[in-house]
Structures are given as C-alpha cells and as structure tokens.
Amino acid sequence: MTQADWQTVLAEAVTDPQELCRRLQLPTATAEQARRGAEGFGVLVPHPYLTRIKPGDPDDPLLRQVLPTEDEQKPAPGFTVDPLCEASATTAPGLLSKYAGRSLIVTTGRCGVHCRFCFRRHGIHPTGEAEIRLAEEAIRHIAADSTVREVILSGGDPLTVDDRRLGDLAERIGAVDHVTRLRIHTRLPVLVPQRVTGDLMGWIRRSRLQVIVVLHLNHPAEIDDSVARAFSRLADAGIPMLSQSVLLRGVNDDFEVLARLFERLVDLRVMPYYLHQLDRVAGAAHFEVPEQTGIDLVCQLRRRLPGYAVPRYVRDIPGNRNKQPLI
Numbered sequence: 001m002t003q004a005d006w007q008t009v010l011a012e013a014v015t016d017p018q019e020l021c022r023r024l025q026l027p028t029a030t031a032e033q034a035r036r037g038a039e040g041f042g043v044l045v046p047h048p049y050l051t052r053i054k055p056g057d058p059d060d061p062l063l064r065q066v067l068p069t070e071d072e073q074k075p076a077p078g079f080t081v082d083p084l085c086e087a088s089a090t091t092a093p094g095l096l097s098k099y100a101g102r103s104l105i106v107t108t109g110r111c112g113v114h115c116r117f118c119f120r121r122h123g124i125h126p127t128g129e130a131e132i133r134l135a136e137e138a139i140r141h142i143a144a145d146s147t148v149r150e151v152i153l154s155g156g157d158p159l160t161v162d163d164r165r166l167g168d169l170a171e172r173i174g175a176v177d178h179v180t181r182l183r184i185h186t187r188l189p190v191l192v193p194q195r196v197t198g199d200l201m202g203w204i205r206r207s208r209l210q211v212i213v214v215l216h217l218n219h220p221a222e223i224d225d226s227v228a229r230a231f232s233r234l235a236d237a238g239i240p241m242l243s244q245s246v247l248l249r250g251v252n253d254d255f256e257v258l259a260r261l262f263e264r265l266v267d268l269r270v271m272p273y274y275l276h277q278l279d280r281v282a283g284a285a286h287f288e289v290p291e292q293t294g295i296d297l298v299c300q301l302r303r304r305l306p307g308y309a310v311p312r313y314v315r316d317i318p319g320n321r322n323k324q325p326l327i
Helices: 003-011 017-023 028-037 061-066 129-143 163-174 198-206 225-236 255-267 291-304
Strands: 090-092 102-106 150-154 181-186 210-216 241-246 271-276 312-315
Touching: 017 028, 090 129, 102 129, 129 163, 150 163, 163 181, 163 198, 225 241, 241 255, 255 271, 255 291, 291 312
Parallel strands: 102 150, 150 181, 181 210, 210 241, 241 271, 271 312
Antiparallel strands: none
C-alpha cells in the first residue's frame, strides 16, 4: 500500500460516536451515552480496526477501548489531567527527559485512534508545521546533552507522520554522534497494518541508528491476519519489535486473554516488554484494575509461559528515574 493509501484510511476514520454505534449495530441509548461521554475527547476509530469489533456486543474488548461512556465525565479521586506530571519533565517544548540517557520527542499530536484510557488525552500537542519547529528545537537540546544515547519518538503516534518527514527526522537525530538508538512507540501497525510500507522500512534500514519499534496492543483479537503480516514484514526486515500493553478492566484483566496475547506476540517475533498499570488520567477511572489483581495475573503467567513471554508489570510514578516494577 502506498503512503497515500494509508493516509486515506486515517482520513476516513469514524469520528462521530453515534455513527460508530450505528455501524456496530448498538442500541440508540448506547449511542446517546457515547455522545455525552465523548465531550472533551472525541472519537477516532479507523476502519481496519473497526472491522475486528463484534457487531451488537457492547462488551467487546476492542470496542471498550474506543467507545466513550458517561463514566468518563465522572470525577474520581486521584485521577488528574496530567497523571505523570509530564509538564515538570519537559526540558524543551515537545521534549521530555525523564530517564537517564533517554529523551522523548512528542513527534506529533495526531493519533490513529483515540484510546479512552490514554494518559495524554487532555494534552494539547501541535500538528503540522509546528511539529517540525518543535522537533528541530528538541534535536538541538539533545545534541547539547552528551549523556543522551537513545531518542524515543512518541506522540500522538509518530507513524501518523509521512515517511519523508520521518526519514528526515531520523537523519537529523542520527547526525548527533552520541545518540545510538531510536525507539518508535506506535499503535499504527495494529490499527492500520497497511502503514507498514516499503518506504517506512526503507528509511529505518538506511538509518545509522539501531531502530526499535515498540507496539501498543492490549488484546489478542487486535491481531488479525493483516496485522500478523505487517509484523512479519518488520521482522523480516530485521527490525526488533517489543510490545507494551495496559492492564484494563473489562478488556484484558483475565489470565487466558493475557496468555493468548503474549504467546501470539512471541510467535510473531514481538517480545512482550511492559504490562502497564493504568496511568490515573481523569476520565479513565472505570478502566483501573487493582494492583494485587495484576500481580496475581503475572504470577499465573509465569507459571504458564516461558520467561521471555512474560512482560514486566510496572507503574509509571511521576518523578521516578525509572518505571516501578510491581512484582
């Protein structure tokens, strides 16, 4: 698929909560609740992902990740608009420096989907020409800090940016001698597997940096044949892949679901990396799973799966110099 094709898929994503409910044959009452729940953080669901959601099932685990509910409008103690205090970790506009040796560039404010549990759902991030200016300023700061060995592209989703600009960005980062690795955090190959183009793999292979792709997915039903083929293309090109997932109530807080997910990922040459405890962002309290439940699930996974198939169960604590392991 060409760049224009995947961009068209993103441009045609469903953005109306009532249209989303109509396509999935959900009741009118559900559609009205979704409309109210989407106030302040709209709907965005691309068609390839939509086709994996079971019509008529309001409890479908993929649907629960993208369908607004009125619970999002209910305040909850301890849930805030900036749960990771990223404002205090910002060393330049669009640049976060939370961990030793690593810097994160908020490459874009655009996403391929609006996950209802997103910890940046309240953030205002630039798009368009502003992205380019902020990225250039971020690279200047990285170049001035010789301790930075790894740069992380995050967002939004960096793979919503076209390959010409991404390749140029990677080249500029690669020109900084003390940087050796480039990590890309993305959900696009899961949402729109057509995004894994020859152009994408081309600029990755040309980079002098070691490029690592970190994929976000939460349920085995997110992996259909087209997603599996996209992962295979990346793996066949020699691109290391890791996964990260969020433990979500009503989505994947189940031993068998997690076991299927992590085994499937290993079979597709994706190494399970992190299982995140939910970041306590305002609007997502209904997704939270008790930490002890998560610990119990990971203990079960260790008894079933080989060690390399069990991700680290962690919580991100503001101000910490590393993610906090929970077991």
